[in-house]
Amino acid sequence: MxxxxxxxxxxxxxxxxxxxxxxxxxxxxxNTETTGMKRIGRGCMALACVLGSTVHAKDGVTVYGVIDVAxxxxxxxxxxxxSVTRLGPNNVYGSRLGFRxxxxxxxxxxxxxxxxxxxxxxxxxxxxQRVFGRESSVGLRSGPHTLLAGRLLNPLIDGVNRxxxxxxxxxxxxxxxxxxxxxxxxALRYLYHHDGIKASLFYSLGVDEIAPPIGRAxxxxxxxxxxAAQLGYQRDGLALxxxxxxxxxxxxxxxxxxxxxxxxxxxxxxxPGDRARRIxxxxxxxxGPVEWRGGLRRLTVDTTAARxxxxxxWLGAVYRATPTTTFVAGLYDQQVRGLDVHxxxxxxxxxxxxxxxxxxxxxxxxxxxxxxxxIGTNTNLQAPTGRGSSxxxxxxxxxx
Numbered sequence: 001m002x003x004x005x006x007x008x009x010x011x012x013x014x015x016x017x018x019x020x021x022x023x024x025x026x027x028x029x030x031n032t033e034t035t036g037m038k039r040i041g042r043g044c045m046a047l048a049c050v051l052g053s054t055v056h057a058k059d060g061v062t063v064y065g066v067i068d069v070a071x072x073x074x075x076x077x078x079x080x081x082x083s084v085t086r087l088g089p090n091n092v093y094g095s096r097l098g099f100r101x102x103x104x105x106x107x108x109x110x111x112x113x114x115x116x117x118x119x120x121x122x123x124x125x126x127x128x129q130r131v132f133g134r135e136s137s138v139g140l141r142s143g144p145h146t147l148l149a150g151r152l153l154n155p156l157i158d159g160v161n162r163x164x165x166x167x168x169x170x171x172x173x174x175x176x177x178x179x180x181x182x183x184x185x186x187a188l189r190y191l192y193h194h195d196g197i198k199a200s201l202f203y204s205l206g207v208d209e210i211a212p213p214i215g216r217a218x219x220x221x222x223x224x225x226x227x228a229a230q231l232g233y234q235r236d237g238l239a240l241x242x243x244x245x246x247x248x249x250x251x252x253x254x255x256x257x258x259x260x261x262x263x264x265x266x267x268x269x270x271x272p273g274d275r276a277r278r279i280x281x282x283x284x285x286x287x288g289p290v291e292w293r294g295g296l297r298r299l300t301v302d303t304t305a306a307r308x309x310x311x312x313x314w315l316g317a318v319y320r321a322t323p324t325t326t327f328v329a330g331l332y333d334q335q336v337r338g339l340d341v342h343x344x345x346x347x348x349x350x351x352x353x354x355x356x357x358x359x360x361x362x363x364x365x366x367x368x369x370x371x372x373x374x375i376g377t378n379t380n381l382q383a384p385t386g387r388g389s390s391x392x393x394x395x396x397x398x399x400x
Contacts, residue, residue: 290320
């Protein structure tokens with residue numbers, strides 16, 4: 001990360017921002033008339049204006065990010081029977097560019113903000129159809145207490161992914177249930193962190209203003225409510241977490257979860273009365289160079305047509321063989337009660353650090369689907385119903 005709190009670095013940022021504002025964003029506006037990307041062009045201008053004002057705060061701005069890209073080979077690609085070799089982004093770490101800052105108000109209080117966009121390195125695009133899709137927040141911090149507002153992380157992300165052996169990589173817990181990678185528009189969040197205890201409360205007044213719910217137009221989930229809570233503990237190599245999340249319809253495919261797992265169970269339309277509830281209990285324990293990670297998730301989906309319960313468990317380990325070499329193994333298993341909907345996936349990964357900020361990695365993954373199940377080896381793909389799929393990736397991640 002690059003800390004921009006020193007005056008000399010602030011001066012460099014100001015020069016870069018003015019150049020960015022007058023050149024890059026102008027080019028964006030000029031070239032977006034025919035590409036439908038005018039919103040992103042305006043977003044660039046907004047970014048320049050925001051940074052142009054915040055770099056003058058005495059606590060400064062931190063610019064950070066990750067670039068992750070790999071060559072991958074996948075069998076039974078995207079519900080087909082063939083295979084494909086392609087350049088795939090965001091395989092171990094989500095590529096991103098972020099701007100984080102704070103201002104000291106005195107008395108142990110501060111104003112904080114974070115703007116984070118998701119990147120697609122293979123084509124230079126953005127993820128989530130937004131400029132700052134990963135997070136867009138501002139808030140107040142006082143001692144162990146933090147209050148945030150904006151587009152925020154749901155506690156399902158930071159309260160669970162730390163317990164996933166592959167930490168929500170593409171071939172991970174999120175490939176079994178993408179609803180675990182949850183964020184909320186129009187959200188408020190309270191966080192408490194002190195002496196190994198973590199607690200969080202989350203409420204969204206309109207969980208998603210862009211993604212279309214099942215059978216509905218984009219923006220129809222702008223009135224869907226989402227409430228979540230998390231309680232965690234960490235000390236002496238032991239970490240525990242309990243997370244509750246309840247989303248009110250209309251639901252997206254990811255929020256529904258059951259329909260993502262088994263397309264035949266996906267309703268033609270999600271109604272405001274639909275509900276999706278997730279309860280997750282997870283644990284991790286470090287023993288020498290090995291940390292064991294595992295957990296259980298119960299998903300209950302109530303719709304006007306049916307009620308389903310799906311149980312997901314996982315277990316894995318992270319083995320830090322040397323300061324530069326790490327191996328990861330994970331097993332994930334999910335079953336919908338009373339139905340032939342079952343999926344089991346396996347992941348092996350090796351990572352080698354070229355430096356503190358750059359690593360090479362190789363991933364091997366396999367998913368076996370039940371008769372009605374169709375998940376793929378990662379969150380971007382689905383296999384043919386009832387068929388398995390395998391994948392291999394070789395890539396690089398760079399942090400800055």
